[in-house]
Amino acid sequence: xxxxxxxxxxxxxxxxxxxxxxxxxxxxxxxxxxxxxxxxxxxxxxxxxxxxxxxxxxxxxxxxxxxxxxxxxxxxxxxxxxxxxxxxxxxxxxxxxxxxxxxxxxxxxxxxxxxxxxxxxxxxxxxxxxxxxxxxxxxxxxxxxxxxxxxxxxxxxxxxxxxxxxxxxxxxxxxxxxxxxxxxxxxxxxxxxxxxxxxxxxxxxxxxxxxxxxxxxxxxxxxxxxxxxxxxxxxxxxxxxxxxxxxxxxxxxxxxxxxxxxxxxxxxxxxxxxxxxxxxxxxxxxxxxxxxxxxxxxxxxxxxxxxxxxxxxxxxxxxxxxxxxxxxxxxxxxxxxxxxxxxxxxxxxxxxxxxxxxxxxxxxxxxxxxxxxxxxxxxxxxxxxxxxxxxxxxxxxxxxxxxxxxxxxxxxxxxxxxxxxxxxxxxxxxxxxxxxxxxxxx
Amino acid sequence: xxxxxxxxxxxxxxxxxxxxxxxxxxxxxxxxxxxxxxxxxxxxxxxxxxxxxxxxxxxxxxxxxxxxxxxxxxxxxxxxxxxxxxxxxxxxxxxxxxxxxxxxxxxxxxxxxxxxxxxxxxxxxxxxxxxxxxxxxxxxxxxxxxxxxxxxxxxxxxxxxxxxxxxxxxxxxxxxxxxxxxxxxxxxxxxxxxxxxxxxxxxxxxxxxxxxxxxxxxxxxxxxxxxxxxxxxxxxxxxxxxxxxxxxxxxxxxxxxxxxxxxxxxxxxxxxxxxxxxxxx
Ligand SMILES: Cc1ncc(COP(=O)(O)O)c(C=O)c1O
Numbered sequence: 001x002x003x004x005x006x007x008x009x010x011x012x013x014x015x016x017x018x019x020x021x022x023x024x025x026x027x028x029x030x031x032x033x034x035x036x037x038x039x040x041x042x043x044x045x046x047x048x049x050x051x052x053x054x055x056x057x058x059x060x061x062x063x064x065x066x067x068x069x070x071x072x073x074x075x076x077x078x079x080x081x082x083x084x085x086x087x088x089x090x091x092x093x094x095x096x097x098x099x100x101x102x103x104x105x106x107x108x109x110x111x112x113x114x115x116x117x118x119x120x121x122x123x124x125x126x127x128x129x130x131x132x133x134x135x136x137x138x139x140x141x142x143x144x145x146x147x148x149x150x151x152x153x154x155x156x157x158x159x160x161x162x163x164x165x166x167x168x169x170x171x172x173x174x175x176x177x178x179x180x181x182x183x184x185x186x187x188x189x190x191x192x193x194x195x196x197x198x199x200x201x202x203x204x205x206x207x208x209x210x211x212x213x214x215x216x217x218x219x220x221x222x223x224x225x226x227x228x229x230x231x232x233x234x235x236x237x238x239x240x241x242x243x244x245x246x247x248x249x250x251x252x253x254x255x256x257x258x259x260x261x262x263x264x265x266x267x268x269x270x271x272x273x274x275x276x277x278x279x280x281x282x283x284x285x286x287x288x289x290x291x292x293x294x295x296x297x298x299x300x301x302x303x304x305x306x307x308x309x310x311x312x313x314x315x316x317x318x319x320x321x322x323x324x325x326x327x328x329x330x331x332x333x334x335x336x337x338x339x340x341x342x343x344x345x346x347x348x349x350x351x352x353x354x355x356x357x358x359x360x361x362x363x364x365x366x367x368x369x370x371x372x373x374x375x376x377x378x379x380x381x382x383x384x385x386x387x388x389x390x391x392x393x394x395x396x397x398x399x400x401x402x403x404x405x406x407x408x409x410x411x412x413x414x415x416x417x418x419x420x421x422x423x424x425x426x427x428x429x430x431x432x433x434x435x436x437x438x439x440x441x442x
Numbered sequence: 443x444x445x446x447x448x449x450x451x452x453x454x455x456x457x458x459x460x461x462x463x464x465x466x467x468x469x470x471x472x473x474x475x476x477x478x479x480x481x482x483x484x485x486x487x488x489x490x491x492x493x494x495x496x497x498x499x500x501x502x503x504x505x506x507x508x509x510x511x512x513x514x515x516x517x518x519x520x521x522x523x524x525x526x527x528x529x530x531x532x533x534x535x536x537x538x539x540x541x542x543x544x545x546x547x548x549x550x551x552x553x554x555x556x557x558x559x560x561x562x563x564x565x566x567x568x569x570x571x572x573x574x575x576x577x578x579x580x581x582x583x584x585x586x587x588x589x590x591x592x593x594x595x596x597x598x599x600x601x602x603x604x605x606x607x608x609x610x611x612x613x614x615x616x617x618x619x620x621x622x623x624x625x626x627x628x629x630x631x632x633x634x635x636x637x638x639x640x641x642x643x644x645x646x647x648x649x650x651x652x653x654x655x656x657x658x659x660x661x662x663x664x665x666x667x668x669x670x671x672x673x674x675x676x677x678x679x680x681x682x683x684x685x686x687x688x689x690x691x692x693x694x695x696x697x698x699x700x701x702x703x704x705x706x707x708x709x710x711x712x713x714x715x716x717x718x719x720x721x722x723x
Contacts, residue, residue, distance in 0.1 A: 045570055051536055053492045053562050055595035055617055057602075197498060198489065207491050211622050214492065217597055313536045313570060315491065316563075326510050327541030328488035 008280035008356065012347055013071075013234055045318055047346035050229040052210070052316045059217045064231040066133050071238055076132065083128045084242065087161065088118040090125075092243075094250035094407075097378045100394070107260070107397040107404035111380065112247050114271065115413030119184075121383060122243060122271045122411045123224060124154035129239030130222045131158040139220035141165040145209040147174055147202035147267065148338030148385060149181025150412050151224030156190035166190040169208040172200040174337040181416050199331045202267075202341040206315050225268025226345035229316030233269075233347050240274025247407055248278055255405055261396060263288045264409040265389040266306075266359070267338045269345030271411035276357060287356065289348060290392040292334030293363035299324070303332040305344045306352050306359040312343075319346040335364035335420065336384035338412075362391035368424050370394065371414060383412030384420065450714050451682045453480040453531070453667050455691030458517055459509030460486065460500040469698060470521055474528050476707040479687055480667070482560065483521075485514040485534035492562040494624035496692035511542045515550045522554050531591065531613075533560035536570065544570075548577040552588050558613055560591045566606065591615050596630035603636055607643045611664060614640055615689070618670045618681070624692025627671045629680070637684050640664055675713030 050060060070076040084090040093113040101109045114122040134142060142164050146152030152168035159166035168190050175182055175194040185192050198204040206228070213221045223232045226240075244262075251259050262279060264272035266289040279285040294302030299322070302308070309320035314329060322330040322342045334340040351357040362370070370390040375381045382390060386409065393408045400406070414421065422430045454473040458466050473481055486501035486509060493501065511534075522530060532551060539547050539561065551559065564571050571590060578588040592606050595617040606614075616637070619630040644662055668681045669689025673696075678688035690710075697706035 045573060049569060050565060051563050051568060051570065052565070053595075054565055054593050054598060055620065057565060058597050058599065197495075198502070203489070207489060210491055211494075215621050215625075217595075217620055310541070313540050313563075314489070318570070321537070323537070323541070325541075327538035328505050329537070 008351070008354075009277065012277070012280070012350075013238060047318050047349045048230055048233060049313070049318050049346075050316060051313050051318065052229050053214060055214050055217060056210070056229075059213065059221070060229055060231070062137065063133070063220070063235075066137055067231045067235045067238075070133060070136065076136070079132055080129055080239070083132065084125060088124050088128060089116060090242065091246045091250070092116045094247065094254060095378075095380070096254065097374075099377050100373070101397065103377065104394060104398040106402065107400035107406045108255070108402070109393060109397050110251065110254070110259070110405065110407045111378070111410050112243065112250075112275065112407060113380070114243065114409060114411050115380075115382065115386070119150065119154045119157050120413045120415065121148075121150035121154065122240065122274055122409075123151040124157065125242060125274065126224070126236040126239040126270060127151070127154040127158045127222060130220075130235070131162055131164070134164070134220040134222065135162055137220065139164065139218075141167070141216065141219040142222050143167050143169070143209050143212050143216070143219050144222045144224060145169045145202065145205035146181075146224060147171070147205065147340060148336065148383065148412070149174065149178035149185070149416060150338065150383070152190070152192065153181045153184050153188075155222050155224070156185040156188035159190060160188045167212065168192050169195050169205040169212070171195050171198075171202060171204045174201055174205070174340075177420060178337050178416055180418060201332065202337065203315075203329065203332070203343075210315070225270040226273045226347055227268040227315065227317060227319070227343055233317065233345050236270050237273040237277055237345075237347060240270055241277040243271070243274035243409070244276060244278030247275065251405065251407060257405070258282060258285050259407040260284070260400075260404045261286045261288060261393075261406040262409070263290060263389045263393040263396065263406060265290050265292075265339060265385050265387075265411060266344060266348065267292075267303075267336075267341050267385060268343065269348045271386075271409055272357075273345060273347055275407075275409045276351075280351070280356065287351075287358070288392065288396070289357050289359045290388045291359060291361045292332075292336060292339035292388060293361035293366070294333040294335075295364050300331040301333050302361070302363075303334045303339050303341060304359075304361045305342065306348070307361060309344070314343060317343070317346050319349040320344055320352075335367060336388065336417075338383070338385040339388060360392045362388040366391035368421065371417075371421055372425065375414075380410065381414035382410045383414050384417045386411045387414075448477065449479040450477045450711060451687050452478045452678065452710065453482050453669070453687045453689040454478040454694060455482040455484060455497075455533070455669075455689060457484045457486050457497060457500040457504055457695070458514045459504030459507060460695070461503065462507065463509055463513060463517060466504075467517055467521065469703070471524070472703065472707070473694075474525050476711060480529045480531055481521075482531045482533050482689065482691075483514070483518055485511055485532065485538055487535040487538050490535060492622060494622040494692055496624045496695050500695050511538055511547075515554070518556065519554050522556070526555075530556055531558040531560055532556050533562070536561050536564045539574075540570070544574050545577055548574065548588060552578070557587065558589050558591050560593065560615060562593050564590070566590045566592045566611065567609065589613065593617065594636060595620065596632040596636070598636065600635075600639065603639050607640065607664070613665045613667065616666060616668045616685070618668050618672065621670055623670050625671055627673065627677045629668070633668070634684065637666055640666055675710050678710060679713055679717055
């Protein structure tokens with residue numbers, strides 16, 4: 001295991017999902033541990049890939065080539081680091097949670113506050129990386145999809161800052177439930193399109209963005225998670241890995257050593273890969289991804305693809321997808337729009353098969369409770385997505401000894417969820433406020 | 443090019459299971475009787491990522507009603523038995539075929555006698571396509587008797603067109619322009635150059651039977667279809683100035699939805715008959 005472990009980082013950055021994929025066979029080749037899905041054999045299709053209409057190949061190959069070049073370019077990397085610092089406010093805080101740790105009576109819990117980034121979530125990190133790439137490619141128009149609206153908001157912000165035209169696709173259901181973010185995007189000058197197809201969530205937004213790209217292959221598709229065709233999974237992981245690098249340094253500064261557990265929520269996997277990447281080759285650091293348990297275990301009631309998904313090829317990549325038994329993609333549900341998605345990063349699919357990352361679920365109720373708990377005990381309001389990670393981490397910490405260190409990724413802050421959490425916690429006040437607004441208008 | 447033929451130089455696209463499986467089969471028969479050269483049967487997928495609103499809605503309705511891949515295979519088998527002379531191409535998205543099993547799917551297609559598979563989200567030289575193509579090669583002849591169909595666009599670079607030609611594909615599907623299906627007609631100017639390149643390529647890897655049908659091509663050139671956004675007879679006529687077939691999808695579904703399918707097919711037939719008359723004189 002140690003020998004393979006040393007190569008996780010290399011495997012992911014260098015071989016994942018390259019176009020033909022023959023050198024990435026090994027990515028799907030290793031034998032997994034304690035998974036209810038049998039691991040793929042060495043001759044099976046590797047995860048990732050580039051399964052998209054031919055018309056998009058030139059655009060994707062252009063982006064892949066640019067990424068391969070600029071990921072080693074000192075000028076580019078300096079520009080990236082500088083923009084992260086001056087525009088987004090990196091590094092983000094690493095915060096001990098002493099009151100919660102004491103309350104649970106187990107491990108010491110720490111929080112990586114990605115919600116302190118400009119626009120309120122980790123998403124802006126890969127947006128800055130990609131916009132710098134798009135700029136070097138001379139692109140004028142940006143397309144993006146968004147679920148919770150955080151990726152769209154961050155894309156809108158970087159487009160405004162770099163003077164690029166921006167169109168964001170958002171499922172109509174998400175458009176309605178994450179309305180504050182729609183407004184921020186529009187204020188930033190972005191065109192937000194509510195997608196009425198399908199279940200009107202993230203999945204449908206991704207498809208709409210791809211269709212726009214087919215009609216406008218000169219545009220740059222700024223995809224927002226560690227999913228999609230190559231190079232997006234590897235590229236967004238590469239940009240996001242700064243999160244884990246900061247955690248390493250901050251955790252050593254604060255505690256003198258590495259964490260025992262890193263816990264992150266998993267929608268597509270960008271915040272999880274950002275947190276996990278730097279620790280992949282240190283087995284003593286246990287990595288846990290938390291998926292949306294929704295409000296039940298039946299199809300359509302949750303978004304737990306690594307629990308219930310089957311291998312499939314969709315939206316450009318080979319990975320686990322929630323689907324029916326006959327190759328149709330299933331509906332999903334989560335109280336958090338950002339986790340309400342049918343697929344998962346091909347990199348996480350690989351790491352799950354390897355047993356390197358463990359997957360758990362937290363349901364809607366547990367996530368909502370975790371928001372309140374963190375708010376009232378430590379003064380931090382997490383995004384509903386991130387709250388899934390906290391819900392599981394609280395359980396985990398309670399069962400561990402006091403010398404253990406659990407770090408939780410607060411991938412975003414909770415302001416965007418105003419109307420969801422308020423309806424849950426203060427329905428009467430929300431109604432009264434809505435009424436007040438209406439009357440005030442007259 | 444269109445004279446001397448009894449068939450219409452059209453590839454008629456149809457979503458199996460829309461509005462019901464039985465009705466889609468009746469529609470298929472109607473296309474065949476109308477004389478379309480190729481019938482393109484789409485096995486519907488819940489999320490057709492390269493199709494426009496009309497075909498997407500049809501696919502979503504068909505999958506909502508639960509049409510399975512096996513149902514579609516049986517339907518194709520039945521159609522082929524009923525119209526053994528009719529050329530049929532099968533189209534679906536990769537996930538349905540992958541989930542069904544590449545091996546099982548290829549075996550079914552070969553058993554039925556389907557010669558072409560169109561999978562819009564599968565670049566024909568990707569790793570999954572390699573896996574699929576491995577299964578299509580006949581052990582005896584070393585030739586493929588079930589071919590994937592590359593779906594090219596105006597931005598497919600020359601070297602890539604050459605690479606795909608060298609790989610022996612015998613039918614090329616060209617997107618009329620940068621668009622999804624069913625969204626307005628235009629022909630991208632660069633298509634001509636791609637078509638010339640394909641026309642100039644004498645393929646040696648082509649199964650003769652597919653080519654001699656209808657006395658269509660005496661030389662072993664790969665055939666070309668152009669689709670996406672074709673709706674009027676004039677547009678179809680324009681397209682077959684360069685292509686072997688014009689591919690029509692959304693417009694057929696729209697005509698069907700409006701209860702005007704017979705008239706629409708008739709308008710296509712008339713347009714081609716007149717054209718034949720003109721070219722003969
Ligand atoms: C705050 C936040 N966390 C997590 C996610 C889930 O995405 P990912 O799994 O790519 O981090 C989102 C997506 O919208 C988000 O906004």
